[in-house]
Amino acid sequence: MTGIDARFRLDWPGFTLDVDLALPGRGVTALFGHSGSGKTTLLRCIAGLERAREGRLTVNGEVWQDERHWLPTHKRPIGYVFQEASLFPHLSVLGNLRYGMKRMFDPQRVSLDHAIELLGIGHLLDRKPDRLSGGERQRVGIARALSVSPRLLLMDEPLAALDLKRKQEILPYLERLHDELDIPVLYVSHSPDEVARLADHLVAMEDGKVLADGPLGNTLARLDLPIRLGEDAGVVIEAMVAERDANWHLIRVDFAGGQLWVRDNNMPLGHHARVRILARDVSLSHDKGEDTSILNALPARVTAIADDSHPALALVRLDTGDTPLIARLTKRSANHLALRPGMEVWAHIKAVALIG
Amino acid sequence: MLTDSELQAIWLTVRLASIVTLILLLIGTPIAWWLARTKSCWKGPVGAVVALPLVLPPSVLGFYLLLAMGPYGPVGQLTEALGLGRLPFTFWGLVVASVFYSLPFMVQPLQSAFEGIGERPLEVAATLRASPIDAFFTVAMPLAAPGFLTAAILTFAHTVGEFGVVLMIGGNLPGVTRVASVQIYDHVEAMEYASAHRLSAVMLVFSFFVLLVLYAWRPGAKKGA
Numbered sequence: 119m120t121g122i123d124a125r126f127r128l129d130w131p132g133f134t135l136d137v138d139l140a141l142p143g144r145g146v147t148a149l150f151g152h153s154g155s156g157k158t159t160l161l162r163c164i165a166g167l168e169r170a171r172e173g174r175l176t177v178n179g180e181v182w183q184d185e186r187h188w189l190p191t192h193k194r195p196i197g198y199v200f201q202e203a204s205l206f207p208h209l210s211v212l213g214n215l216r217y218g219m220k221r222m223f224d225p226q227r228v229s230l231d232h233a234i235e236l237l238g239i240g241h242l243l244d245r246k247p248d249r250l251s252g253g254e255r256q257r258v259g260i261a262r263a264l265s266v267s268p269r270l271l272l273m274d275e276p277l278a279a280l281d282l283k284r285k286q287e288i289l290p291y292l293e294r295l296h297d298e299l300d301i302p303v304l305y306v307s308h309s310p311d312e313v314a315r316l317a318d319h320l321v322a323m324e325d326g327k328v329l330a331d332g333p334l335g336n337t338l339a340r341l342d343l344p345i346r347l348g349e350d351a352g353v354v355i356e357a358m359v360a361e362r363d364a365n366w367h368l369i370r371v372d373f374a375g376g377q378l379w380v381r382d383n384n385m386p387l388g389h390h391a392r393v394r395i396l397a398r399d400v401s402l403s404h405d406k407g408e409d410t411s412i413l414n415a416l417p418a419r420v421t422a423i424a425d426d427s428h429p430a431l432a433l434v435r436l437d438t439g440d441t442p443l444i445a446r447l448t449k450r451s452a453n454h455l456a457l458r459p460g461m462e463v464w465a466h467i468k469a470v471a472l473i474g
Numbered sequence: 475m476l477t478d479s480e481l482q483a484i485w486l487t488v489r490l491a492s493i494v495t496l497i498l499l500l501i502g503t504p505i506a507w508w509l510a511r512t513k514s515c516w517k518g519p520v521g522a523v524v525a526l527p528l529v530l531p532p533s534v535l536g537f538y539l540l541l542a543m544g545p546y547g548p549v550g551q552l553t554e555a556l557g558l559g560r561l562p563f564t565f566w567g568l569v570v571a572s573v574f575y576s577l578p579f580m581v582q583p584l585q586s587a588f589e590g591i592g593e594r595p596l597e598v599a600a601t602l603r604a605s606p607i608d609a610f611f612t613v614a615m616p617l618a619a620p621g622f623l624t625a626a627i628l629t630f631a632h633t634v635g636e637f638g639v640v641l642m643i644g645g646n647l648p649g650v651t652r653v654a655s656v657q658i659y660d661h662v663e664a665m666e667y668a669s670a671h672r673l674s675a676v677m678l679v680f681s682f683f684v685l686l687v688l689y690a691w692r693p694g695a696k697k698g699a
Contacts, residue, residue: 167597191600192608198601204594208616217612218602266603 197268203259339442375439502580536642587621
C-alpha cells in the first residue's frame with residue numbers, strides 16, 4: 119500500500135489547519151502557498167513536531183497517528199530539512215552527518231558516501247558549521263537528512279533563506295536527489311519556480327486549507343488556481359529533447375501535444391526536460407501567422423475561459439493534443455476573437471523556459 | 475601563616491562548597507530544564523520559589539530550615555525516623571541548608587542557557603532519531619556548556635561566601651560547621667584583627683579570581699556557542 123493519507127485538524131488562536139489529503143507515496147509533492155497558508159504546519163504535523171489533536175496519518179500502510187497511536191518524531195522514519203540548515207554548532211560537518219547515522223533504525227539505503235557525493239560536500243567534512251557559507255550549510259543539512267536513510271523526506275523551504283545565487287547552486291543537487299533516489303519527498307515552498315522545477319504533484323494551500331491537489335501539470339492548468347499565482351500563472355510540460363539545430367543554436371523538444379523550439383542549453387538528445395510556459399507569454403490568433411518573430415505556434419482548442427484577477431484580463435485554458443496550456447489576454451481581445459469553448463485557435467508562444 | 479584552625483576552616487569551606495555544587499548540578503539541572511521548556515502554569519510559582527533565596531535575608535531562610543530540621547519539624551522527624559539523627563549543627567545539615575540557599579545561583583544561569591538554545595536543535599535531534607533524553611545529553615548539554623560553567627562557579631563561590639544561614643543552622647563547631655566566614659567573625663569578636671585580616675585577604679583574593687575566571691571566560695564561550 120503506497121501513499122500518504124493525512125488528515126489533521128489543529129486550532130490555534132487566529133489559525134486553523136484543516137486538511138484531508140491523499141498524496142502519492144513517490145516522487146516530489148510540493149506543498150505550495152503563501153506564508154501563513156499552513157504548509158509548514160502541515161509538514162510539522164507529518165513529522166510529529168506538531169501534534170494535531172484530531173489527526174490521522176498513514177504512510178505507505180503504516181499508521182503514525184490516529185485516535186490511539188502517536189509515534190513520536192524520533193521513531194518516525196523521516197528525514198527533515200529545515201529552512202535554516204540548523205546544523206549542530208558543536209559538531210563538525212562529519213559529526214553532524216554521523217549523528218543520525220549512529221541512531222538509524224532502518225536498513226541503510228543511502229550510504230554516507232553517497233549522500234556526501236550527491237551534495238558535493240566531501241571537502242567540507244572537517245569544518246565546523248560556522249565556517250561554511252549559507253549554501254554549503256544547507257547542502258550539509260540535506261545530506262544529514264539523507265544520512266538516516268529516510269522513507270519519507272520532508273523539506274521545509276530549504277532554499278528560502280538563500281539568495282538567488284545560492285539557490286541556483288543547490289537546485290541541481292535537489293534535481294539529482296529527485297532523479298537518483300527513490301525516496302518520496304514533501305517539499306514546502308512558496309516559490310512557483312522551485313515547484314515548476316522539482317514537483318511531480320502539487321498541493322496548493324491557503325488559510326490552512328487545501329485549495330487544489332493533483333499532478334503538477336493538471337493542477338497548474340486549473341483556472342481557479344492561476345488567479346492566485348498572478349504573474350507566475352502558467353503550465354509545466356514534460357518533454358524530450360528531439361533535435362538540435364546547431365546553425366541557430368536551438369533545440370527542439372517534443373511533448374504529448376506537439377513540439378517547441380527553444381534555446382540550446384546543451385542538453386543531450388533524448389534527455390527528459392521540463393518546459394515552463396507562463397500564461398502571459400501565450401497569445402492567441404485565428405491563423406498561424408507565418409510572418410512573425412514568434413518561433414512557436416501550436417494549434418489548440420479552447421476548453422475554458424475565466425476571469426483573471428484584474429477586470430481587464432481573462433485566462434483561457436487550451437488543449438494542444440493532451441497537454442493543457444493557459445493564456446492570459448485582455449477581455450477586449452477575447453471578445454474581438456469571439457473566443458468560446460470548443461473553438462480551434464493558434465497559440466503563439468513568446469517565451470519558453472527549459473527547466474532541468 | 476595560617477593557623478591549623480584556619481586551615482581547617484578553609485578546608486571545611488571548600489568541602490562544603492564542592493559537595494553543594496555537585497548536589498545542585500544534579501538537582502538544579504532538571505529544575506532548570508523544566509523551567510526553560512515548560513508551558514505549565516506552575517512555571518511562575520516554581521521560578522519564584524527558586525529565586526526566593528536571592529531576596530530573603532539568610533537568617534529568615536536559616537530560621538525556617540532550623541524549624542523544619544528540628545525535632546518537631548517534618549524534615550527532622552523524617553531524618554530521625556530514618557535513623558539519621560538530627561541535621562542542625564552537623565555538616566550535612568549545613569549541606570542541606572546551603573543547597574536551598576544557593577539554588578538560584580545554579581538554576582538561573584542554567585535556565586537561561588537552556589532557553590538560549592531554543593527549540594530547534596532539539597527538533598533537529600528528534601528528526602535524527604534521538605530520543606528526548608538522548609538529545610538532552612548529546613545536544614542540549616554541550617550547547618549549554620558555558621551555562622554549566624557559569625552556574626557551577628557561581629554556586630561554588632556563593633556557598634563559600636555564605637554566613638547567616640551557617641550561623642543559624644550550623645552554629646560554630648570547629649571542623650564540623652566552622653567555615654571560613656564564621657571563623658573570621660570569631661576572630662573579630664575576639665579582637666584578633668591580625669588573624670581576621672589574613673583570612674579575609676584569602677577570601678578576597680579567592681573571590682576575585684573566581685569572578686575573574688568567570689568574566690574572562692564568558693566572551694570566548696559565547697562566541698563558540
